[in-house]
Amino acid sequence: MTNSWTDIGVSDCVLIMGSNAAENHPVAMKWILRAKDRGGKIIHVDPRFTRTSAKADIYAPLRSGTDIAFLGGMINYILEKDLIQNDYVVSNTNAAFIVNPKYDFKDGLFSGYNLEKRAYDKSLWAIEKDEKGIPKRDQSLQNERCVYQLMKKHYARYDLNSVSNITGTPKEDLIKVYEAYAETGKPDKVGTMLYAMGWTQHTVGTQNIRAASIIQLLLGNMGMAGGGVNALRGESNVQGITDQAVLFHIIPGYNPSPKASDVSLEKYNEKNTPKTANPSSVNWWGNRPKYIASFLKSMYGENATKENEFGYQLLPKLDDGQNASFLFMFDEMLKGKFSGFICLGMNPACSLPNANQSREALSKLDWMVAVDIFESETSNFWKGPGMDPNKVKTEVFLLPACSYVEREGSLSDSARTAQWRYKAIEPIGESKADGQIIHEIYMKLKTLYEKDKGVFPDPILKLKWDYAKAGKVDTHLVAKDINGYFLEDVPEHPVDKKAYKKGTLVPSFVFLLADGRTSCGNWIYSGSYTEAGNMMARRDKTPVATANIFPKWAWAWPVNRRIIYNRASVDMQGNPIDPKRAVIKWDAENKKWVGDVPDGPAPPMGMEGGKLPFIMKPDGVASIFGPGLSDGPFPEHYEPLECPIEKNPLSSQRVNPTISLFKDYKFTTCDPRFPFVATTYRVTEHWQTGLMTRYQSLLVETEPQMFVELSEELAELRGIKNGERVLVSSPRGKLEAIAMVTKRWAPFKVAGQTIHEVGMTFHYGWLIPKNGGESANLLTPTIGDANTAIPEYKAFLVNVEKLPAKGKGR
């Protein structure tokens, strides 16, 4: 989230879209309802009317996979009626920038498209710069090649009729939502957007978020209390996971993974450290070399020296162009390219798309180690339906992990807030904490490599590994390492001229150095555990009342800033644009900022030394035009890969032109055998693939079996009654479910046809409970987003048929 959970409570308008917050983030409703208590409006846009919709003031339905059409319509509405917050847009975004004349858009494609490569030459989208290297601009937003005018032209096609024809949302509902939300463009009004997998799990997922960001920038809602673009993350510590880069494409703190062609640290830094010609732009990523050097010192300790590029050659490198995300990884696994797999706290047999193939892939391994608190469909894949244990050669180990109440450490929530938690009891039986398991595996590997040498043992043997005392991992040592240390006495630090002693914790990433005198496991967490103590363990409820943020409750990255981009919340003199919801304010007398931690201590923009608000962008302003993404600088509606209609009503380009296609897998589109749109989701009562919750009798009691939600109209079409067993099938698999027939889901009128949509959870699996049902992922397709490869779980095609009563046939 750009904002915090708590400042949602001061918003005037909460748009919940691509999220079913009441069911999947139930505690978030506390803050959403507080906004409602204060007169704020709650809007919920979702294919079906859910427990969230029941608390909303405005509910609008939309067909899964059409969010860009919906949001594009909102952009068009805002521009047509000139409801932008003009000063904000001109000062804080690239709306005024001039784009080079080679940029174009025609019939669904941007200029520079190569059909064979399924990729764009993004240089054709470049911003024009002057001789100093500073972007050319037209403050009046009139130049026909300025971003504002190009955007206006792009979204002129997203008129109400066209949008309604794509999304299936009645026109009057579109107007209701657009009117209510566009109100927040006024300087004294603010709106927030809360989203989750409903926006991300699409082939256009990244562009869904881009569309939201554009709207929030046009309305001046970024950096404001009660505003922002807020991802409600899908697991308790997935924020921690992405921060610590348990992902192939980044290393801790969102630094890019080095590639094979980055042959030296110097080359890596050169490639990845942006420069700016604008003296008013902070360009904070310009500090990257300090964070990389400090990270390498944390990894290799004394083995990282100035002479050996701080051990850079020991870091694993990706092949150039390699994509090691799940869809690609499991495709390789299915083709027999992996010998082993360590699977920690994950149930891919139920969570990955095309689950039959994912389970098959596991059977190609020589060995697998599952680390989990309970047995799962993954650890037991070899005795699952359709598997003959005598034919599966995979040797499977199950290491019992303990739960989160049996260990100590931090969890990082959606609001970037790391909250330290204590151990309630010792791990039961032989179960161990994940950290302890990894430590013990490492210590054994180290011994083996020392003995057997191997081809290249140094990356293992030269790791600095001081996280355990007497064989027991101490998470405080890990947390401190992440924060960072001074490795030598620093008699006069370049930043504040003060002296710092060797072995002390750095106060924050501002103090990290590129010369090897500091270590830091993850620069964004620097400041979380300092000489003042474990900031993540704080529980003080003193608020910054106007913004409803709580800076002394635990610790948020970066540097405990609760609302990022907050420099955009003040005018040129540093006065809050919306004083009743002030986030920061310039105290002219004492020459400092009060309130939240500002985005850098520099004075307001209108004063000498003032800096632009979007400090992580080289140009210092936010991108309305985003030339860095693989599928275009403006979001454009494309249909999901499995599309219920023949053509994309908006252009000749049916699907996202840059997605990687997996030609060996089964897909379909506009297919009378699979005529219904399907989507997948979760409920409050179960957790992810249900691994933790299907063993709990009190939870299984509330949601005992796999169900499929469908409209009364579809039920009548197929002769299905509420509570009856049905068969749901896709080109990839089939499963039984109980029909949940409801008025809350109506068919959509799209491109002149009636399109039915159904939905299921992925909470169930064959292992437990008996007759519980299987995972919806037996049906989902192997296809992902153009930029992130996150699978398109949210829109695909199925058939639904009545089943004979039990005892007959199936």
Next chain:
Amino acid sequence: MAGKSFFIDTSRCTACRGCQIADKAWWGLKGTKTQQRGNHQNPEDLSFNTWKVVRFSEVEVNGKPNWYFFTDQCRHCLEPPCMYTAQSLGSKAITRDDETGAVIYDPKIKVKAEDFKKIRESCPWDIPRWDEKTQIMAKCNMCINRIREGMLPACVKSCPTGTMNFGDRDKMLDMAQKRLKELKAVYPKAQLLNAEILRTIFLVIDDPQKYWKHAAENGVGITRIAAIKKLVRPLVKFPHFVG
């Protein structure tokens, strides 16, 4: 008036089932074997093992679909008809705590089948439940062991939205009246359900029948309560009707 009360603001409820499950977890109640019947409401009803159940009701409001949630539980009547009926049958199984007003079913005192039938029928909100094997009655007991230690009932503690509230009766009545006033401005049918005679005060924004057939006492029961009182008057001290 003395004693405690619940104030349940259904307008804030998202049917998360936290209350339903927290109650079971605290009291060690069994998770029963259920089936998906095409409805999230599971278990379907209160039982010996389920003392709080979230009832789901799909409705139409102004021609559009809507969904009402009702977190059903014992009303802890000021004058509990179940208690008077039990007493009239010579049973000591039901008592009312002097300090809090909680209506408690003794987990050790057996009740005969035919007596239980009369007790259940006496309740306008259909709350009493009974186990055939052990012949013991069960229902919400206001988490009497928790509130005696100054803790909130488990259901109240678990509620994330402020639907479930608990405290001194006069404070809960104040809260209920204030919230009713706020909601009536937007929902003209908003009402409190039988607040004068109950310690569990529900607030709804529409006709109570749309939530659950026994959500509100519709007049018949009050006559029944008065009739029961007449029956037991010689046996027990007759307290004031309104509190």
